Amino acid sequence: MTVLTFTLILICSAFLAGLLGSLTGLGGGVIVIPILTLCFHVDFHYAIGAALIASIATSSGSASAYVKEGITNIRLGMFLEIATTIGAVGGAFIALWMPTNTIAVIFGVVLMFTALMQQRRSADHTDVVGSDLARKLKLYGTYPTKEGGVKSYELTHVCGGFSIMLSAGVLSGLLGIGSGVLKVLAMDSAMKVPFKVSTTTSNFMIGVTAVASAVVYIQRGYIEPGIAFPIMVGVLTGALTGARLLKRLNVKVLRQIFACAIVLVAINMIYNGIAGKF
Amino acid sequence: MESIEQKKDMQLLIGTALRVGVMTACAIALASGIYYLICHGGEPMPDYTVFHGEPSSFTTIKGIFAGLLQFQAKNWIQVGVLVLMLTPIIRILLSLIDFARERDWLYVSITAIVFLVILSNSLAGA
Numbered sequence: 001m002t003v004l005t006f007t008l009i010l011i012c013s014a015f016l017a018g019l020l021g022s023l024t025g026l027g028g029g030v031i032v033i034p035i036l037t038l039c040f041h042v043d044f045h046y047a048i049g050a051a052l053i054a055s056i057a058t059s060s061g062s063a064s065a066y067v068k069e070g071i072t073n074i075r076l077g078m079f080l081e082i083a084t085t086i087g088a089v090g091g092a093f094i095a096l097w098m099p100t101n102t103i104a105v106i107f108g109v110v111l112m113f114t115a116l117m118q119q120r121r122s123a124d125h126t127d128v129v130g131s132d133l134a135r136k137l138k139l140y141g142t143y144p145t146k147e148g149g150v151k152s153y154e155l156t157h158v159c160g161g162f163s164i165m166l167s168a169g170v171l172s173g174l175l176g177i178g179s180g181v182l183k184v185l186a187m188d189s190a191m192k193v194p195f196k197v198s199t200t201t202s203n204f205m206i207g208v209t210a211v212a213s214a215v216v217y218i219q220r221g222y223i224e225p226g227i228a229f230p231i232m233v234g235v236l237t238g239a240l241t242g243a244r245l246l247k248r249l250n251v252k253v254l255r256q257i258f259a260c261a262i263v264l265v266a267i268n269m270i271y272n273g274i275a276g277k278f
Numbered sequence: 279m280e281s282i283e284q285k286k287d288m289q290l291l292i293g294t295a296l297r298v299g300v301m302t303a304c305a306i307a308l309a310s311g312i313y314y315l316i317c318h319g320g321e322p323m324p325d326y327t328v329f330h331g332e333p334s335s336f337t338t339i340k341g342i343f344a345g346l347l348q349f350q351a352k353n354w355i356q357v358g359v360l361v362l363m364l365t366p367i368i369r370i371l372l373s374l375i376d377f378a379r380e381r382d383w384l385y386v387s388i389t390a391i392v393f394l395v396i397l398s399n400s401l402a403g404a
Contacts, residue, residue: 003315007315041327042326057300060296060365061297064293064294064297074373085395092399207365208367211367212396212399215399220337221331225314226326226352226355228356228358229358
């Protein structure tokens with residue numbers, strides 16, 4: 001295969017990864033790793049570097065719109081980023097000595113967990129009474145509703161949310177993914193943040209979390225320009241196309257089909273990891 | 279009312295900064311990528327199946343910029359990667375300025391901690 005064919009195929013796959021990532025809400029990074037390792041047999045380290053690039057690009061690209069609409073809670077994001085960045089630094093250093101096959105198995109487990117969590121119903125947590133700590137940290141806010149009004153909310157269980165974020169950070173650093181599912185779990189289930197605010201704030205945080213470990217990865221030589229360029233261009237255009245389509249499509253069926261596909265990929269990852277094929 | 283207006287301004291600025299950063303990074307990567315394909319497109323694909331680390335010309339700022347002057351396509355792509363990585367960092371700095379303007383010192387410190395974690399990691403990561 002020449003460089004040209006490899007690049008063109010990779011751009012198309014990255015476009016699909018970005019498109020599916022934004023339609024299903026999984027993010028680009030999660031799909032990039034199996035494509036690179038299982039289809040192209042690229043070394044896992046390069047795949048993690050590429051996934052980080054994909055995570056930063058999709059997170060920053062889509063966060064831009066949500067921040068402008070005023071849905072994202074910037075204070076909440078900033079506060080929890082302390083946990084995710086420290087976790088990400090830890091994760092990046094663990095990744096340096098952890099055997100690749102173990103990382104692959106962990107990735108498979110996270111993937112499966114992600115697919116399962118996607119099927120959960122979202123609750124909107126009305127009338128939550130904020131905890132004292134949350135009030136001291138000024139963690140409350142408002143968001144625009146579909147009817148054109150503004151809804152205010154409060155939240156609780158700051159410490160619980162913070163510790164889940166710490167593990168979300170470790171996974172991001174270890175695997176190069178945004179671990180959006182864990183972030184939403186921390187905000188939605190533990191801190192009782194309204195679903196719309198949790199998803200957009202999680203997306204807002206992914207860029208910063210990924211950069212915290214990307215600075216380690218790039219210096220260790222995990223980010224290869226020949227892979228980074230097609231991934232960046234493909235994933236970003238895919239994610240932007242997905243965001244446009246999302247307004248018109250009903251993605252419920254697509255999400256269910258995709259969840260099954262993800263479970264199959266996860267089993268494949270875990271099997272290959274245990275068999276020591278990476 | 280004025281503070282709400284100010285808050286809206288900052289949200290717009292942060293949103294725009296994120297978009298401009300990502301688009302610039304992507305444009306640099308695309309242009310250098312095309313240049314890379316023109317120079318090396320016909321060569322056989324490098325072996326990515328085994329990890330062997332990148333040379334220092336792709337992993338240090340000094341190395342990346344040295345290669346720029348020699349019009350090395352891959353170094354130009356790495357500049358796109360660097361701009362992409364800088365985008366969220368600029369977002370943190372904008373928030374820092376915003377919290378300082380609101381005299382919200384608690385959040386100035388929180389934002390500064392996040393910034394320092396990333397900074398110390400970029401210096402000590404090698």
